[in-house]
Amino acid sequence: MSTNCFSGYKDLIKEGDLTLIWVSRDNIKPVRMHSEEVFNTRYGSFPHKDIIGKPYGSQIAIRTKGSNKFAFVHVLQPTPELWTLSLPHRTQIVYTPDSSYIMQRLNCSPHSRVIEAGTGSGSFSHAFARSVGHLFSFEFHHIRYEQALEEFKEHGLIDDNVTITHRDVCQGGFLIKKGDTTSYEFGNNETAASLNANVVFLDLPAPWDAIPHLDSVISVDEKVGLCCFSPCIEQVDKTLDVLEKYGWTDVEMVEIQGRQYESRRQMVRSLNDALERLRDIKRHKLQGVERRKRMFNNTIDSNDEKVGKRNEDGVPLTEKAKFNPFGKGSRIKEGDSNYKWKEVTKMEAEIKSHTSYLTFAFKVVNRSRDDEKVNEILRSTEK
């Protein structure tokens, strides 16, 4: 499984492909296509063979057992953003508003060589892998390292542009030497990988312990960008202290707040309808009072009683008034064409009010220029 199923664009769904099956917004499952297997959901089961051969993005419909209703899923090609949506909310996930901002602010492109510690859920690793030259990811939790290594291999990232190493960077720094527990493949006489990183992302409880180790692995002849991802403000305070001590400049901490809105509709309930409804209720009460008065004075006029029960157009009049412009008492589907609606945006019921504080800093190790080269160029411009 060497091809990186997260990069490049596939047309048809093939045997062995890793796909993301979208059952609903909160239910997206990674499924590898095997023609003899079946994907089961609450609504029914979808044999892989009905999926393989179809173009990516196809909706697959089946008849739910029993009722004549249909159940359907969509089969999508994995992307880092969809992958993040499919992850259960366990360990620290770097959500798209944060990861996309960090990548943009640190100018991630094929030119970037990135250090990421810790790997965590691996959601950010996938986004990095899509856009950068090379990603060196470090994870200090043994089990999570094994899980991430397995996952990255499955997704074809290891053979592409990702190296993952089991290391507590706060103690052991970022050097990757032969014999370390790492996915890095050393050249025959290569004893240490030259990371030469120009982008660094630290998502650690104590980034101040890792920062001092960076000087030995970052690129020296260019501006290096760093982002520390810390939930507590005290961590930011300690990080700022160490950043200043180790010559990192243009230090700025920011917060990213992402929000999602549902597109909904609210019924337009006009004043006139409301007044008309009240008039209707009033009329009915008066009719009721008269009827009771008549019944009170003269009980024999039976059809009167019955008649009283009908309204103008002869329809039997229930006790309650007839004019029901807002469909009170019955379930109206939002957008039901019998009513007038106003399009509105509704915030999610529960929002992610905080992920982490992002502390950015930059460093140029070698603050000089190569005078020979410069003079050479200057001479060439004078000719």
Added chain:
Amino acid sequence: MSTNCFSGYKDLIKEGDLTLIWVSRDNIKPVRMHSEEVFNTRYGSFPHKDIIGKPYGSQIAIRTKGSNKFAFVHVLQPTPELWTLSLPHRTQIVYTPDSSYIMQRLNCSPHSRVIEAGTGSGSFSHAFARSVGHLFSFEFHHIRYEQALEEFKEHGLIDDNVTITHRDVCQGGFLIKKGDTTSYEFGNNETAASLNANVVFLDLPAPWDAIPHLDSVISVDEKVGLCCFSPCIEQVDKTLDVLEKYGWTDVEMVEIQGRQYESRRQMVRSLNDALERLRDIKRHKLQGVERRKRMFNNTIDSNDEKVGKRNEDGVPLTEKAKFNPFGKGSRIKEGDSNYKWKEVTKMEAEIKSHTSYLTFAFKVVNRSRDDEKVNEILRSTEK
């Protein structure tokens, strides 16, 4: 000037009234009505005598010198919210989103006896004065104390329910004794004011120095609510430490983010119109090309040249295409009925992204009950 011009509702504008004249959203001026005076604005001047006698809320219109245009202002009765809008952005102003939240969370009502330190711009003092039983405001900056005292007197607050005292509460605490620089009027044998505060608002650089002094002035037999208003997170950290030491509980820090939106319109530019415009441009280019070809082959047919210059309905055809569905190139007033518009909300260009962190805490000094009274009541319920 004893009547509090900020509370109660006035019908007509009278001589001597303090009014707020609204010239524009960012230009609201406090003006005391004197029939022989004139209120000057860039657009023209408004004699007070044309205002006095009119109901509050009246729009006053004058013809601007020279042009036949009109200039107008609105004359409003002062409220704390309008007053806050009229203040220049100098010292620390507590804006309405913060002050209204604090008052609501600390259940401000006629039952509340409030300590406020420092007075600052006095904007929050006016909001407190409107709703609470009594406000004890403390200001440590000499000049600001004088200005606030003068202003509160002018607005009739001092004779109503506000006491202001010149004091650095961090050093001198909150006790108001005879001989202190204060607006408090002591009863003949009263040597110290009994504050008995149940709401405390601290807007100070070092609230942790003031908190220890509170025990001697807060009410003992009821839950007392406190809010510290501090711009920096380190101030919150020190405040939390001291609050815990002095027995304040239910401690929670919050941030209030207020936003204002303008109601605007964006032109609806349909795809069809856009396509039609391109077709129109294309047609004109082709006509232009043919005309040049004809001119190139046969220069004598002068009317042809002229004719070419007219479009179908005989109107002289400018070089540019005629079909201009979006009014490109001319100034269209937002909402111009010749075009289709979509109502949109636009955020202010510059927003107040931070005012201060609000740290709330509560304290019950006397955590016991009056057993006699309780037994008395219990006996009465058994009869």
Added chain:
Amino acid sequence: MNALTTIDFNQHVIVRLPSKNYKIVELKPNTSVSLGKFGAFEVNDIIGYPFGLTFEIYYDGEEVSSDENRDSKPKNKIPIGKVRLLSQEIKDVNNDKDDGQSEPPLSIKEKSVSLELSSIDSSATNQNLVNMGSKAQELTVEEIEKMKQESLSSKEIIDKIIKSHKSFHNKTVYSQEKYVNRKKQKFAKYFTVEYLSSSNLLQFLIDKGDIQRVLDMSQESMGMLLNLANIQSEGNYLCMDETGGLLVYFLLERMFGGDNESKSKGKVIVIHENEHANLDLLKFANYSEKFIKEHVHTISLLDFFEPPTLQEIQSRFTPLPKEEARALKGGKKNSYYRKLRWYNTQWQILELTGEFLYDGLVMATTLHLPTLVPKLAEKIHGSRPIVCYGQFKETLLELAHTLYSDLRFLAPSILETRCRPYQSIRGKLHPLMTMKGGGGYLMWCHRVIPAPEPVSENATAADSSEKLAEHGAKKQKI
């Protein structure tokens, strides 16, 4: 006893549980209150204490089963415990669902480590902590349940739980504290009694999931509405309240602070869309019926816009002098008093809709505002504020555009206020990771009186749109 500051009989109060849920309880004398798994207590035991205190329920063996449950099946008899003031405050670190690896070890600042933990060692990082979920806990659910039944004190239960957690010592101090607090919330038996303020009533309704019923209102939006509307104890406010009385309660608490003896004469006039106003939530308020009758009047939309004329009222009924009326008997008396009630209501409608101008308009309704507000505003005095609460910004946008082009309204603007609480624990300060979204929006403007067209001969037909120039829309250069 001052019912505004102290726990008193026949009063509705808020009871806050360890699970941060809110309950409303009416404190009837000589009765007990059951808090489900958190235990039960006698009302008489808490009377007389000031609001805001936290009580712990403890059992010293001679419990008597709570009277309410005397007849109910023995199984769920919740023994009534004794009550004592809880000394040490429980810090809640409950909000961090994910045991984020990047949470800081507590070593940064010397920590006020809660009692239970001080004696147990912990590792600086959770490097070798295996997340085996519940497998790590050797006590079975039944055993824990049994301990709860024997009503061991929460402290004893929690100590037992910690001892039987296999890799508890591997946890960082931070996650140990979180684990202990979660257990505490599950088994601890303590509760806090608070005054039923308008904010607490709103929190109770949100907790119950009644968010839609209160139109997704938030405490900060309501506080802002009260200040923007310049609410005072002597004001007369016109209001529409689709939340079943919550908005009215916010108004009353700000105007009178729950004081039935208040001398202030302010009034809230509630216009309702249905035949009768729905102010159910006021049943929780501690205002007397007399007080409500005096300060809260209700009138239907129809009566407000199409009030009866004086003749209509007088033509249909003329009240009799008191003695004559009292002399009436049986059916006649009933129908007379029924008519008299109708007569008085009609009179009140006349008063409420006559020349009288109100001091403010405060709205929380889903009716179409652009048609409703301009009509209601006819009854609002010049310079007075108009504040409309709306769950959705788009509905207030439509209103703001309508009012913007109407010279009787000054500078309508749409406002939003959002409160974000922080986990307020030194050493681990950060905003809560998750919270309730929404909170609604406010439209705020002032009612003003347009100037009559200044009459002067050479006044060219003053281009009224020009008059709107300063007031008017912005130019947009395409």
Added chain:
Amino acid sequence: MNALTTIDFNQHVIVRLPSKNYKIVELKPNTSVSLGKFGAFEVNDIIGYPFGLTFEIYYDGEEVSSDENRDSKPKNKIPIGKVRLLSQEIKDVNNDKDDGQSEPPLSIKEKSVSLELSSIDSSATNQNLVNMGSKAQELTVEEIEKMKQESLSSKEIIDKIIKSHKSFHNKTVYSQEKYVNRKKQKFAKYFTVEYLSSSNLLQFLIDKGDIQRVLDMSQESMGMLLNLANIQSEGNYLCMDETGGLLVYFLLERMFGGDNESKSKGKVIVIHENEHANLDLLKFANYSEKFIKEHVHTISLLDFFEPPTLQEIQSRFTPLPKEEARALKGGKKNSYYRKLRWYNTQWQILELTGEFLYDGLVMATTLHLPTLVPKLAEKIHGSRPIVCYGQFKETLLELAHTLYSDLRFLAPSILETRCRPYQSIRGKLHPLMTMKGGGGYLMWCHRVIPAPEPVSENATAADSSEKLAEHGAKKQKI
């Protein structure tokens, strides 16, 4: 020299000034650059340094007036100074406009007090600091101006200013530092040279006040757009860009990182509303014309929706073999090559609008999206993302509703991302007091292919609205 990391000739770069303003400068050899009041420098002096360094301009008496101004009037001749690397970083405390009394005295944390201040005493509080505004400063404006003309080093100017400030010692250390920083920004002569990234280009345009031109875009919204749209170096993206090329620049920088030698084959196809595409901003990009030609194609809306047919193209022109064409002379040759260019464009239109399906749709336009997006989406492959940027949420709301009821679009949602920077100085950490509002919104969905109606005899006319059940709108109980 690697132009992606190092300052090189004939390159557009960003120059950041002490006043935090951004300038774009093209570095032509042997020329000088004037920074107005911040001085002037020679381009040759900074060539070869890595990006990100801050240079100070200093004068040691033998300045020569900048060549640009040689002819201009002597008065505004800005002397060209020497350049040296600035050693100590200037902390900016510039954001706190109001000298808030509740700002903390620096005593809380030992402070890294900037050099200038270490020798001057300060008061713990500003109790007796009288806010006399400019009266406190004894140096007149002319004197300060003269000092600047004599090009004293910024350090000397600032020391003079501090000495002549009457109540400077009364200021708290905090407000002294703020005062010094404000002065520094006014007189200091330093600048920073940065790579012209897409984010820096956006910041330059925002600084210039071109916010409306870039539809109020923000860096965070653009970053989110690039990730949501799954932008990769090998993708072919369909895009509409009303910002004059800014969106295209964001795409190109993410795909190729400014590397003209990139082997990747990704393309951006720009559909434009006017006769010609407006990609002016690309003139600042350091991509060669050849590179742009290869990776960026433009096509008008009309050509995209009403492309010519093969016959039409072939019927109007048949290209001659190369030699024959070259043999043509004068007018004939011009008109042939003009027609050939037309022929090639028509071919390209055919290619761009043929069977080919694109890997993503990225839009930043004020055209009516609910009609435009469904039509453009016909050319987007299944499972690929569609991302529309909009300044106003309401326009994207209309789009989302339209797409929600169209089975070719999966889960359209409206997203907002806002960045709030903090004053990042230890001891005084807090969000900036004021910042630019707005930043726009994004609509994100995936193009999908609806399943054909499953054919089975007893399939009752599958109520298509039912099919929408799972996909469909929420039930709303009134």
